[in-house]
Amino acid sequence: MEALLSVWYGRHGRDLPWRTTRDPYAILVSEVMAQQTQVERVVPRWERWLERWPTADALAAASPGEVITEWQGLGYNRRALNLHRAAQHIAAHGWPDDLTELPGVGRYTADAVACFAFGRDVLPEDVNVRRVTDRTGATFSPAAAQALMDLGATVCLARIPRCGICPLAEGCPSRGRRYEPLRKQGPLEGSFRQRRAQALRAVVAGEQPSDEEAVTALARDGLVHVRDGLVSLPSAP
Helix, strand or coil: CCCHHHHHHHHHHHHHHHHHCCHHHHHHHHHHHHCCCHHHHHHEEEEEEEEHHHHHHHHHCCCCHHHHHHHHCCCCHHHHHHHHHHHHHHHHHHHCCCHHCCCCCCHHHHHHHHHCCCCCCCCCCHHHHHHHHHCCCCCHHHHHHHHHHHHHCCCCCCCCCCCHHCHHHHCCCCCCCCCCCCCCCCCCHHHHHHHHHHHHHHHCCCCCCHHHHHHHHHCCCCCCCEEEEECCCCCCC
């Protein structure tokens, strides 16, 4: 199956800028940004981020407030702080052998950086990779990782797979199946998540948010500082 997948990837693989580098920092940034964010939105933000902070050392020297401001629009702002903390760890100690030692780096992200940057013999399994391997029952090598991700994202879809154009369909035991929708996250509109985002945007704009509950949650996560009743972005690097 892997040979068929490789041919398909050569014709239909997504042209993503971080696939042309082996720089672990650039790959780490792409993986963190792409968590719960559409790849199309990530590409220009990744390019702008690397223009501003091209190395882990450069990012480590920035203030948390600068990082949070640059992150606006990508959502889940704690990812920005974790990326900043990871850069500080790398700047101070270098890249650890166990990449999960970096703040905010879980098993998948660690395996992705290990595979794509350091060439380690590990297959990073995100939701798309796992879906393809589960449905086909096949074993793939780390060399197929990018192809598996693209196949899962564009063909082997969660609910209604596009089996008619899948290069693995002929030998796939799940061909033609349909799947129940997965439990979706609650709507953003009117949610506390939206209130937090609105409060943080106000602080980034130099305003004082009135939503005390949201500010308390943001402060707890280190995304804002509250002193003498005034809310501000964290400034210490």
